[in-house]
Amino acid sequence: MSLTNASPVDAARAAKSASHVLATLSADARNEALTAIHAGLTAARDDILAANARDLELAQQAAADGKLSSSLVARLDLGKKGKWDDMLQGILDVRDLEDPVGRVTLRTRLDDGLELERVTCPIGVLLIIFEARPEVIANIAALAIKSGNAAILKGGKESTESFVAISRVISAALEKTQVPNGAIQLVTTRDVIPELLALDEHIDLVIPRGSNDLVRYIKNNTRIPVLGHADGLCAIYLEQSADPSMAAEVIVDAKTSYPAVCNALETLLVQDSALTTVLPTVAEALAAKGVELRCDAASKKALEGTVPNLTIVDATEADYRTEFLSLTLAVKTVSSLSEAIEHINTHGSHHTDCILTASPEQAEQFMAAVDSAGVYWNASTRFADGTRYGFGTEVGISTNKIHSRGPVGLDGLMIYKYKLRGRGQVSAAYGAGEGKKNYLHQRLPLG
Amino acid sequence: MSLTNASPVDAARAAKSASHVLATLSADARNEALTAIHAGLTAARDDILAANARDLELAQQAAADGKLSSSLVARLDLGKKGKWDDMLQGILDVRDLEDPVGRVTLRTRLDDGLELERVTCPIGVLLIIFEARPEVIANIAALAIKSGNAAILKGGKESTESFVAISRVISAALEKTQVPNGAIQLVTTRDVIPELLALDEHIDLVIPRGSNDLVRYIKNNTRIPVLGHADGLCAIYLEQSADPSMAAEVIVDAKTSYPAVCNALETLLVQDSALTTVLPTVAEALAAKGVELRCDAASKKALEGTVPNLTIVDATEADYRTEFLSLTLAVKTVSSLSEAIEHINTHGSHHTDCILTASPEQAEQFMAAVDSAGVYWNASTRFADGTRYGFGTEVGISTNKIHSRGPVGLDGLMIYKYKLRGRGQVSAAYGAGEGKKNYLHQRLPLG
Numbered sequence: 032m033s034l035t036n037a038s039p040v041d042a043a044r045a046a047k048s049a050s051h052v053l054a055t056l057s058a059d060a061r062n063e064a065l066t067a068i069h070a071g072l073t074a075a076r077d078d079i080l081a082a083n084a085r086d087l088e089l090a091q092q093a094a095a096d097g098k099l100s101s102s103l104v105a106r107l108d109l110g111k112k113g114k115w116d117d118m119l120q121g122i123l124d125v126r127d128l129e130d131p132v133g134r135v136t137l138r139t140r141l142d143d144g145l146e147l148e149r150v151t152c153p154i155g156v157l158l159i160i161f162e163a164r165p166e167v168i169a170n171i172a173a174l175a176i177k178s179g180n181a182a183i184l185k186g187g188k189e190s191t192e193s194f195v196a197i198s199r200v201i202s203a204a205l206e207k208t209q210v211p212n213g214a215i216q217l218v219t220t221r222d223v224i225p226e227l228l229a230l231d232e233h234i235d236l237v238i239p240r241g242s243n244d245l246v247r248y249i250k251n252n253t254r255i256p257v258l259g260h261a262d263g264l265c266a267i268y269l270e271q272s273a274d275p276s277m278a279a280e281v282i283v284d285a286k287t288s289y290p291a292v293c294n295a296l297e298t299l300l301v302q303d304s305a306l307t308t309v310l311p312t313v314a315e316a317l318a319a320k321g322v323e324l325r326c327d328a329a330s331k332k333a334l335e336g337t338v339p340n341l342t343i344v345d346a347t348e349a350d351y352r353t354e355f356l357s358l359t360l361a362v363k364t365v366s367s368l369s370e371a372i373e374h375i376n377t378h379g380s381h382h383t384d385c386i387l388t389a390s391p392e393q394a395e396q397f398m399a400a401v402d403s404a405g406v407y408w409n410a411s412t413r414f415a416d417g418t419r420y421g422f423g424t425e426v427g428i429s430t431n432k433i434h435s436r437g438p439v440g441l442d443g444l445m446i447y448k449y450k451l452r453g454r455g456q457v458s459a460a461y462g463a464g465e466g467k468k469n470y471l472h473q474r475l476p477l478g
Numbered sequence: 479m480s481l482t483n484a485s486p487v488d489a490a491r492a493a494k495s496a497s498h499v500l501a502t503l504s505a506d507a508r509n510e511a512l513t514a515i516h517a518g519l520t521a522a523r524d525d526i527l528a529a530n531a532r533d534l535e536l537a538q539q540a541a542a543d544g545k546l547s548s549s550l551v552a553r554l555d556l557g558k559k560g561k562w563d564d565m566l567q568g569i570l571d572v573r574d575l576e577d578p579v580g581r582v583t584l585r586t587r588l589d590d591g592l593e594l595e596r597v598t599c600p601i602g603v604l605l606i607i608f609e610a611r612p613e614v615i616a617n618i619a620a621l622a623i624k625s626g627n628a629a630i631l632k633g634g635k636e637s638t639e640s641f642v643a644i645s646r647v648i649s650a651a652l653e654k655t656q657v658p659n660g661a662i663q664l665v666t667t668r669d670v671i672p673e674l675l676a677l678d679e680h681i682d683l684v685i686p687r688g689s690n691d692l693v694r695y696i697k698n699n700t701r702i703p704v705l706g707h708a709d710g711l712c713a714i715y716l717e718q719s720a721d722p723s724m725a726a727e728v729i730v731d732a733k734t735s736y737p738a739v740c741n742a743l744e745t746l747l748v749q750d751s752a753l754t755t756v757l758p759t760v761a762e763a764l765a766a767k768g769v770e771l772r773c774d775a776a777s778k779k780a781l782e783g784t785v786p787n788l789t790i791v792d793a794t795e796a797d798y799r800t801e802f803l804s805l806t807l808a809v810k811t812v813s814s815l816s817e818a819i820e821h822i823n824t825h826g827s828h829h830t831d832c833i834l835t836a837s838p839e840q841a842e843q844f845m846a847a848v849d850s851a852g853v854y855w856n857a858s859t860r861f862a863d864g865t866r867y868g869f870g871t872e873v874g875i876s877t878n879k880i881h882s883r884g885p886v887g888l889d890g891l892m893i894y895k896y897k898l899r900g901r902g903q904v905s906a907a908y909g910a911g912e913g914k915k916n917y918l919h920q921r922l923p924l925g
Binding site: 050051054055139141145147154155231235236247250251254256258274277278280281283284285288372376394396398399400402403404405406407408409410411413414415419420421431432433434436437438446447448449450451452453454455456457458459461470472 | 497498501502586588592594601602678682683694697698701703705721724725727728730731732735819823841843845846847849850851852853854855856857858860861862866867868878879880881882883884885893894895896897898899900901902903904905906908917919
């Protein structure tokens with residue numbers, strides 16, 4: 032890992048060159064580098080936490096002056112219970128995942144002695160732009176090395192001391208391994224993002240980890256593909272046949288178990304025939320958790336006066352397009368499955384949406400027609416997560432429609448190449464006409 | 479299919495809405511639409527060719543006035559031998575391909591009664607911007623419907639009469655099918671490209687089929703992902719152990735069988751120890767085909783005076799970055815495999831590159847280290863083609879590093895969604911702590 036004051040173009044060129052070495056290293060060589068990083072960080076714990084304490088002190092001062100939010104200050108703190116150990120364990124967890132490089136995903140015999148193979152390989156150079164959380168640098172370095180990608184890291188300035196301390200340790204650890212130092216580069220110079228975004232010749236993918244505004248700014252200012260981690264405006268459709276207590280449990284979990292995250296519930300669509308049969312049980316459970324409902328007229332009428340301690344506010348149209356990220360839930364009445372689907376496809380963010388129903392037909396129709404990365408039947412939207420899906424780790428959750436959708440694991444950092452092995456075959460020998468050969472196009476086993 | 483004078487945003491909204499219907503149609507329903515289009519076009523042959531003749535007449539006049547290239551005029555002509563029949567057969571070929579929609583690519587049991595499934599699905603709405611070839615509209619309509627995607631088509635103005643005639647027929651044919659009319663829309667209003675490129679809320683992927691300038695313009699002016707069909711600067715590395723006559727055949731095929739296409743050879747790298755042993759046989763074969771060589775000093779010295787009728791020009795550095803698309807070949811001497819790999823990775827276009835060698839070790843090292851969509855051993859670069867790879871058809875050849883790389887078939891028009899089927903499970907029940915459950919993460923068979 033280099034801590035670079037090089038110009039963006041030199042940093043990107045060095046990363047590209049390192050990516051070509053990294054792409055040919057064995058899984059063992061890449062895994063050994065992760066072991067070395069883990070050992071280095073373990074040994075340097077006190078120095079890194081001291082650097083982090085200096086970041087924290089400045090940030091607390093800035094927060095006291097009203098220049099920084101206290102939630103950002105909280106995210107800066109590497110000394111918080113469990114955070115350091117989680118960061119270190121995360122490196123070993125990534126190391127122990129199955130190797131994503133070199134998997135054969137297609138084999139075709141084009142002709143005798145002419146065999147085509149599609150093989151997974153790293154994308155090349157990733158540019159990762161993130162905010163102040165200092166542990167991200169260790170996670171990203173681990174994911175990049177495991178997947179054979181070089182990475183240029185540009186972090187939020189509030190964590191500079193922590194970033195520099197961590198990257199010095201990673202750099203020293205990599206010195207003893209086959210991973211070239213240029214493979215992971217921390218850019219600490221200021222205001223380089225516009226220059227980096229212009230380097231589409233050297234950088235293959237941008238991954239912004241931060242606010243919606245950051246993602247949109249980046250998409251507007253680069254030709255490089257962007258793996259966007261968008262917001263989540265998740266909906267649940269409560270169908271009339273849903274079991275009331277099951278529905279209450281799922282909706283309470285989806286809304287209240289962690290309201291500030293992208294897979295939390297924001298809109299509840301209720302079938303009109305469920306308003307007085309299923310909804311009251313749900314509303315009672317939500318009221319017990321302090322959830323405020325923004326209701327349309329029909330759902331307000333069904334609930335008003337029937338559930339104690341329930342706060343109901345009249346919904347506006349804007350509420351059905353709002354990611355509250357708090358204990359507020361928009362409620363809307365629909366007459367049918369197709370109206371629910373239509374609402375979700377036009378108002379949602381295509382993240383994760385759910386139907387609660389006892390009918391398999393309704394469920395399958397919902398899951399086929401809703402255009403979202405996750406479509407669920409009788410399960411909380413909060414399951415939308417790489418770790419919960421069994422991917423071991425996640426780069427983020429994508430609402431992109433190409434490459435990678437939903438929780439993105441190591442697979443999302445891979446592409447493929449086609450290898451063709453022949454014996455001197457030429458294209459002019461095949462096709463229509465006298466003496467020409469036909470392609471066999473025989474599918475071969477992948478083993 | 480609609481022939482639309484609607485505003486771009488209305489056209490895109492209609493396409494999005496149609497895409498939601500299209501995504502839920504059965505394979506039979508989509509295939510029947512292709513059968514109907516085929517029948518409609520067959521019946522309307524004379525009308526369409528008459529419209530095409532009107533386009534052609536205007537274009538010929540423009541060419542005579544020096545306002546249009548004659549090669550563009552040639553591409554306009556639907557009446558050219560075989561073109562009409564190929565266009566119609568292409569629709570049936572696409573129809574008969576395996577259905578790309580609804581393939582299960584991952585199944586995981588998260589817990590008892592909580593099963594995750596990753597299923598292929600259409601991307602949504604494609605925007606296809608293409609030049610004047612009128613048959614493209616039928617090809618694209620077939621690919622889009624087969625893959626369950628809606629498409630907005632914007633073609634070159636020189637083919638307007640042909641496009642309108644074809645789209646009227648397709649529109650009438652679709653009326654009798656389950657495919658909604660808004661699924662395929664031809665935009666004929668002028669100067670709408672900038673507006674379309676701003677509609678990232680409704681359009682999911684832009685596919686430009688045209689010049690490099692067009693692709694670059696589009697990448698610079700949209701947040702929508704672009705599937706780029708870039709140029710090809712393909713290289714062959716001639717290693718000392720390569721059989722001379724095999725090398726001559728492959729290089730002649732790669733350079734001369736169709737010099738104007740992206741998978742044609744542009745740069746020949748020769749190992750220094752092969753200059754006097756293998757290269758002369760290759761140069762002789764190239765001279766017989768009229769190929770001019772742009773040589774560095776060492777290769778010039780090796781060839782000068784030894785091969786009759788060979789044209790040798792001194793190479794400049796620019797020649798090693800030039801896509802000649804003609805019977806000109808840049809030749810450069812390298813001392814080793816690693817120098818060849820380095821040259822290709824820094825000078826090439828990451829399209830298709832080849833090594834000619836008798837050594838499996840050299841070949842495997844080359845194929846692992848060269849960062850291109852196609853890496854070949856003893857086979858002509860001209861095999862880089864969707865039809866030759868057995869994909870049935872191709873949308874184009876991508877040098878992108880994400881989503882789809884190399885020849886892009888129907889698979890490149892697909893993404894996936896995650897379906898999760900539960901019984902009311904909630905996320906708060908899992909994790910660390912007393913009474914919490916662990917995820918099973920049990921991989922299930924895909925069948």
